[in-house]
Amino acid sequence: xxxxxxxxxxxxxxxxxxxxxxxxxxxxxxxxxxxxxxxxxxxxxxxxxxxxxxxxxxxxxxxxxxxxxxxxxxxxxxxxxxxxxxxxxxxxxxxxxxxxxxxxxxxxxxxxxxxxxxxxxxxxxxxxxxxxxxxxxxxxxxxxxxxxxxxxxxxxxxxxxxxxxxxxxxxxxxxxxxxxxxxxxxxxxxxxxxxxxxxxxxxxxxxxxxxxxxxxxxxxxxxxxxxxxxxxxxxxxxxxxxxxxxxxxxxxxxxxxxxxxxxxxxxxxxx
Amino acid sequence: xxxxxxxxxxxxxxxxxxxxxxxxxxxxxxxxxxxxxxxxxxxxxxxxxxxxxxxxxxxxxxxxxxxxxxxxxxxxxxxxxxxxxxxxxxxxxxxxxxxxxxxxxxxxxxxxxxxxxxxxxxxxxxxxxxxxxxxxxxxxxxxxxxxxxxxxxxxxxxxxxxxxxxxxxxxxxxxxxxxxxxxxxxxxxxxxxxxxxxxxxxxxxxxxxxxxxxxxxxxxxxxxxxxxxxxxxxxxxxxxxxxxxxxxxxxxxxxxxxxxxxxxxxxxxxxxxxxxxxxxxxxxxxxxxxxxxxxxxxxxxxxxxxxxxxxxxxxxxxxxxxxxxxxxxxxxxxxxxxxxxxxxxxxxxxxxxxxxxxxxxxxxxxxxxxxxxxxxxxxxxxxxxxxxxxxxxxxxxxxxxxxxxxxxxxxxxxxxxxxxxxxxxxxxxxxxxxxxxxxxxxxxxxxxxxxxxxxxxxxxxxxxxxxxxxxx
Numbered sequence: 001x002x003x004x005x006x007x008x009x010x011x012x013x014x015x016x017x018x019x020x021x022x023x024x025x026x027x028x029x030x031x032x033x034x035x036x037x038x039x040x041x042x043x044x045x046x047x048x049x050x051x052x053x054x055x056x057x058x059x060x061x062x063x064x065x066x067x068x069x070x071x072x073x074x075x076x077x078x079x080x081x082x083x084x085x086x087x088x089x090x091x092x093x094x095x096x097x098x099x100x101x102x103x104x105x106x107x108x109x110x111x112x113x114x115x116x117x118x119x120x121x122x123x124x125x126x127x128x129x130x131x132x133x134x135x136x137x138x139x140x141x142x143x144x145x146x147x148x149x150x151x152x153x154x155x156x157x158x159x160x161x162x163x164x165x166x167x168x169x170x171x172x173x174x175x176x177x178x179x180x181x182x183x184x185x186x187x188x189x190x191x192x193x194x195x196x197x198x199x200x201x202x203x204x205x206x207x208x209x210x211x212x213x214x215x216x217x218x219x220x221x222x223x224x225x226x227x228x229x230x231x232x233x234x235x236x237x238x239x240x241x242x243x244x245x246x247x248x249x250x251x252x253x254x255x256x257x258x259x260x261x262x263x264x265x266x267x268x269x270x271x
Numbered sequence: 272x273x274x275x276x277x278x279x280x281x282x283x284x285x286x287x288x289x290x291x292x293x294x295x296x297x298x299x300x301x302x303x304x305x306x307x308x309x310x311x312x313x314x315x316x317x318x319x320x321x322x323x324x325x326x327x328x329x330x331x332x333x334x335x336x337x338x339x340x341x342x343x344x345x346x347x348x349x350x351x352x353x354x355x356x357x358x359x360x361x362x363x364x365x366x367x368x369x370x371x372x373x374x375x376x377x378x379x380x381x382x383x384x385x386x387x388x389x390x391x392x393x394x395x396x397x398x399x400x401x402x403x404x405x406x407x408x409x410x411x412x413x414x415x416x417x418x419x420x421x422x423x424x425x426x427x428x429x430x431x432x433x434x435x436x437x438x439x440x441x442x443x444x445x446x447x448x449x450x451x452x453x454x455x456x457x458x459x460x461x462x463x464x465x466x467x468x469x470x471x472x473x474x475x476x477x478x479x480x481x482x483x484x485x486x487x488x489x490x491x492x493x494x495x496x497x498x499x500x501x502x503x504x505x506x507x508x509x510x511x512x513x514x515x516x517x518x519x520x521x522x523x524x525x526x527x528x529x530x531x532x533x534x535x536x537x538x539x540x541x542x543x544x545x546x547x548x549x550x551x552x553x554x555x556x557x558x559x560x561x562x563x564x565x566x567x568x569x570x571x572x573x574x575x576x577x578x579x580x581x582x583x584x585x586x587x588x589x590x591x592x593x594x595x596x597x598x599x600x601x602x603x604x605x606x607x608x609x610x611x612x613x614x615x616x617x618x619x620x621x622x623x624x625x626x627x628x629x630x631x632x633x634x635x636x637x638x639x640x641x642x643x644x645x646x647x648x649x650x651x652x653x654x655x656x657x658x659x660x661x662x663x664x665x666x667x668x669x670x671x672x673x674x675x676x677x678x679x680x681x682x683x684x685x686x687x688x689x690x691x692x693x694x695x696x697x698x699x700x701x702x703x704x705x706x707x708x709x710x711x712x713x714x715x716x717x718x719x720x721x722x723x724x725x726x727x728x729x730x731x732x733x734x735x736x737x738x739x740x741x742x743x
Contacts, residue, residue, distance in 0.1 A: 105622035115613035117632050128621040
């Protein structure tokens, strides 16, 4: 487990920072508003590399908003305004020289409901690859097999790669979406409640997948499920009303939270 | 909360319990019944016309003999029995093709096998008997004459040689008829059932493949079929990209504010504008405005006779494209709106640009909806008559809009259209009785063409869905 360099003791500044070589995403004084209504307030947070970081918090606390900000998906919505700083591997993602499509390739995103495209399983995984450059078919096939294997789906679909992706079950579809994201070899994988629409067995498979993937990339997980956060994440950030309330090692946040607010939420006493 | 026993004793509400599904079912049944009745009427009246009907030889109480095809009966006024309409042909001799005969006046009625029916070019049908054929001085009678006519008519007109038919009518009027003027020869009473079916098929084929004769009250409708289909295809080619791009702008690109909302309401309301208004617009803007300018710039040596400055295929297609544009926009927009945002975000999150997202994910998913829009547009355009009367349809177009002459597709030419042909046959023909069955047949054909065009698009849509799996 990575040791935080500094752990602020003050309850007002719940900031852990990591050494630059350990820090993948660095969010600094980030502020975001929907049509003038603030959704994130001066958020400061570091996400460590090759770890699973969970964002928890009540509905509307801004955790999904933050996740989408990292991918710059808010660019699609004109009514969103932001200020502050998000850096991926030290580069400001809002910098003018930052290529948004390249950023989105490096920061993959998996959504709450599985959203495979209306094409074959093969084409779904090849979608991101085809956007970038022409690959020889052999190479592409290899990457697709690797991505599907990484997403623990290869054995289930290898005989029907050219069948419609919409014929898969919900859990398989979600793993396919993860494979599709992995195929473009991202540095970060953002997961927005990836298992909330799935049955318990599919959920367990996704969680196992998340644990296995952290050797390859950095994962950020938004979840409503406390047990899930406790099971799979290394670090946990608790957000409320667009503010970061507490951030720390998952064990510490769940067993010995520094703030009463965090404890109330985790133990379900929150109103 | 009442006790359960009291609830179950609630008064039976006949409307609530059981009747309303029947009411809905009755509405469906009534619609289906009306549709079936319409199609049956069109099919029996329209297709029955081509059946080689039996010819009757009728002796009247006055001693007159009439040969003709009985068509229908109507009651005479003052309970004076029934009156029967006979198609007697021989307009050159009798001055009329039709004769009403009171049923009570008929003393004898037979169907001899030697009665024949000829289709001739100047005077319409002849009904009577064949006496002999004179060919190059030879005189053929009996079976030899029949065989001669059958083989001669099967050959092209140039090789038929000069031969004359000697004919006699029911009242003993003799007639010499050059064979070159005869287009069809039939002895329906002598035909077997199989021969009648073959003749019926040939008649239907001639209706579909030949041009009109006798001021649209005879002959076929091929130019009208061709004109209708060509115009609808041209219209689809124009309206589909326009409508789809407009819908993409409205749904995917424009900011969703009050203005887009107003535009959307406007587009929806355009679909309700009466079609003749589009005709007026097309006449004013396309024909006189744009067409007149084109004539001034490029065809000034032909003036004052207009080239593009008069109704034609291009202007008609454009007008109908304008008419059906709202349909395509609305259908496409609904298809685009049904696509979940998760699909768009999924594509964008993989590093797709907005254009790539649109072309690779959104548009393929919206294709069935677009095709639905085109289907509706085609169905509407194929049946539309009113605007076409102003912008380019003709009662009888001398040339087809597509031929072997450069530039092959003649966009400025007037064309024939089945809907207008129907209207013209029904209301502007001289021979109303002859027009009636043709009206039914043309109407049936129009319905069938719309059906075929729709089915093509539906199968295309189905195929596209199958290709992508079982979605949408």
